Amino acid sequence: MTDEGHSGSLEGRLILLGVTGSIAAYKAAELVRLLSAAGADVQALMTHTAAQFIGPLTLETLSRRPVMLDPLELLPDRRIAHIVAADTADAILVAPATARWLGAMANGLADDVVTATCLASAAPVVVAPAMDGEMYAHPATRGNVERLRGFGYDIVEPEVGPLASGQTAQGRLAQPDTILAALEAAVAGRPIREPDPLLRPPRADLTLGRDHDLAGWHIVVTVGGTAEPIDPVRFIGNRSSGRMGVAVAQAALARGARVTLIHGTTSVPLPDAAALVDAPTTARMREAVLAALDDADALVMAAAVADFRPRQASATKLTRRAGLSLDLEPTEDILAEASALARSR
Known part of the structure; x- marks a missing residue:
């Protein structure tokens, strides 16, 4: 699907993009671009390992807002930044998600800004894993994936394809269009949450110029x-x-x-x-x-x-x-x- 196919589908929504330490982290730049093209406000969150694969400046430039790297980061009014983001996000997308991150999240370990934000948020969460094929096939990883599904998280299964290890197996990050389709499905029908002025400026119109003209239908x-x-x-x-x-x-x-x-x-x-x-x-x-x-x-x-x-x-x-x-x-x-x-x- 082209950018036009997603145009406006996320208009006015705050999407938190959590990036973890996978070789596929460089693909987060394309996800930020596509999310923005769909009308979303994008706030990137990165683990420190992710920042070794792709520089925060890249995502800051594309999203036009500072990347959150530290769970203890404060906003100018001294509120904890990731808590404010968790409270006002319309959805959280974790892509790519590593085996380590899946394990930490499945067990409630808030030891990075991405897991801490997911634990603090009631917003829908979409997770797109990416890793070596044998790692994804391991029973521990599969168990963590199923546990996250039990939390209500949407898992966008990785594709079969050539991996950084040289093998061809299931572990390749899903295509951006597939990930965006899952995100659109997760937020469809949900009201747009009230923006926080320190994270994003309020918009005069968050409904694409339409009233809820089908309310009651x-x-x-x-x-x-x-x-x-x-x-x-x-x-x-x-x-x-x-x-x-x-x-x-x-x-x-x-x-x-x-x-x-x-x-x-x-x-x-x-x-x-x-x-x-x-x-x-x-x-x-x-x-x-x-x-x-x-x-x-x-x-x-x-x-x-x-x-x-x-x-x-x-x-x-x-x-x-x-x-x-x-x-x-x-x-x-x-x-x-x-x-x-x-x-x-």
Whole structure:
């Protein structure tokens, strides 16, 4: 996705970018640029090890504000800087996050400015790990990741790719667009927090010039692809990232609507502020849509619904053999049925 794809998506929000001591720390500069292009105010926080990989001056120049390096740093009015940042941030993004930082955060060790700020904040936290492949695969690291998920943190899994060690494995920092999509999903529908004048100047308009013109509305959105089982492990279906439907849901949430997001299989994060309904098959999606229409004001069908399904799915895994034939039947036309139901009311 280009910068234009994220333009304005974080307008007026204070995003704390925590950078820890990974070789991927240099990528924080690109994240600051993209966050700023999306309209965010960016406050960088760096561990002292991170500052050995990328100079604080780089992030200060891009964010136009001093980097926080010390948990004991004070603002001019003598308040503790990271506490004020924690209290007023709209979200915290930790990227890259090292194995050491994951372990410290999972165990509540506030021994650097990034962990201390996360512990002090009620804002949503998005974490993008980056490290050597064997380090990420180690049971201790995997346990720390799952513990952070249990805290409600969103984990943007690292990618498989060439690493600094020379190996190719899972450990490469996720692409910036993927990280930004997770951050946008984390803040969607949440009110913009009151700015602190010592961290950022108040803006006259924090709502992109829009009132909450959809307040009181219930918007139902379908996203993702549905899958129709052939047997317990095989299926036919449609591919869909869900990106378009999620963008619609995020826009509706930002304008004050209550959103029900009925989803099949997706590859993008879903906004926590929406009511999420899992609908892996067309029949389940139909059932969920018709139920949600009882008090819906609008329906947006952005899902890639399978057009056909096996007439009879096998209850047991089919053995591999030549000449397998599938007898298919059409699936329900959810949009036609929903439209007819809406017209009858």
